[in-house]
Amino acid sequence: xxxxxxxxxxxxxxxxxxxxxxxxxxxxxxxxxxxxxxxxxxxxxxxxxxxxxxxxxxxxxxxxxxxxxxxxxxxxxxxxxxxxxxxxxxxxxxxxxxxxxxxxxxxxxxxxxxxxx
Numbered sequence: 001x002x003x004x005x006x007x008x009x010x011x012x013x014x015x016x017x018x019x020x021x022x023x024x025x026x027x028x029x030x031x032x033x034x035x036x037x038x039x040x041x042x043x044x045x046x047x048x049x050x051x052x053x054x055x056x057x058x059x060x061x062x063x064x065x066x067x068x069x070x071x072x073x074x075x076x077x078x079x080x081x082x083x084x085x086x087x088x089x090x091x092x093x094x095x096x097x098x099x100x101x102x103x104x105x106x107x108x109x110x111x112x113x114x115x116x117x
Contacts, residue, residue: 012053015046089114 022032022043033040068074087098091114098107 011046012050016050018043019047019050 018036018038021036022029025032027035029043030040032038033043085099089096089098094114096110096114
């Protein structure tokens with residue numbers, strides 16, 4: 001591991017502790033930074049870097065994680081339903097079946113006629 005990467009990881013771990021301390025203190029970020037003698041700009045800079053690093057680590061994991069926020073519940077996805085390849089339209093006893101091969105100009109004319117009924 002190169003020294004630059006090691007130094008970056010060390011700084012990230014130090015700032016992770018600072019940000020954790022702020023969250024546990026119950027103070028606003030402004031008040032915490034004033035008390036700790038930390039620049040708010042530095043606080044937000046490192047908070048952003050920590051979030052990016054966390055996202056990068058999540059993206060590296062091979063199997064996807066199901067992260068469910070507190071108070072939410074995980075729903076199981078429905079099985080894929082195959083789309084119907086035709087569209088059936090019935091208006092006042094008139095029945096029209098449309099598919100991918102239906103001429104669009106013909107369909108426009110039929111719709112105009114059906115609207116006029």
